[in-house]
Amino acid sequence: MKFKALILPLALLSFALSQPITGEAEKLIFKKDRIIYRGKVKLTRGDSLLRADEVIVFLDDRGKPVKMVAKGEVRYSEPGRKAFSDYAEYDFRTDVIVLRGRARVEEEKNVLEAEEIVYDKKNQTLQAKGEKSKVRTIYIEEENE
Numbered sequence: 001m002k003f004k005a006l007i008l009p010l011a012l013l014s015f016a017l018s019q020p021i022t023g024e025a026e027k028l029i030f031k032k033d034r035i036i037y038r039g040k041v042k043l044t045r046g047d048s049l050l051r052a053d054e055v056i057v058f059l060d061d062r063g064k065p066v067k068m069v070a071k072g073e074v075r076y077s078e079p080g081r082k083a084f085s086d087y088a089e090y091d092f093r094t095d096v097i098v099l100r101g102r103a104r105v106e107e108e109k110n111v112l113e114a115e116e117i118v119y120d121k122k123n124q125t126l127q128a129k130g131e132k133s134k135v136r137t138i139y140i141e142e143e144n145e
Contacts, residue, residue, distance in 0.1 A: 095121035
């Protein structure tokens with residue numbers, strides 16, 4: 001199946017690299033070790049858009065991002081791809097992305113739903129888990145021309 005391609009867009013959460021990011025929120029709190037966006041958060045990078053109730057960017061001693069956490073009605077979109085969850089986390093050092101709580105990833109007509117989706121970009125592995133509900137996939141194979 002094409003789940004590698006389905007989940008690769010989650011690399012979106014590597015949001016804080018290279019291209020400029022535009023951030024909007026009702027409130028911004030800057031601390032030595034973190035930047036906190038609260039209330040109708042909207043982060044834009046090129047054609048990518050991340051929305052959430054709260055986004056926290058954790059910083060190292062030099063002020064570089066090491067982890068990003070988005071909470072509450074997390075929504076991500078880029079052309080042809082979307083991701084939804086209650087909670088999203090991206091660890092910049094390990095290249096691991098975690099979506100929790102009504103996690104859903106859509107790519108074109110393909111869909112992956114689970115209580116938790118963990119994608120390890122470095123090792124190209126994906127785990128989808130569900131305890132209260134089963135993991136659900138919809139995969140539509142493209143017709144050969």
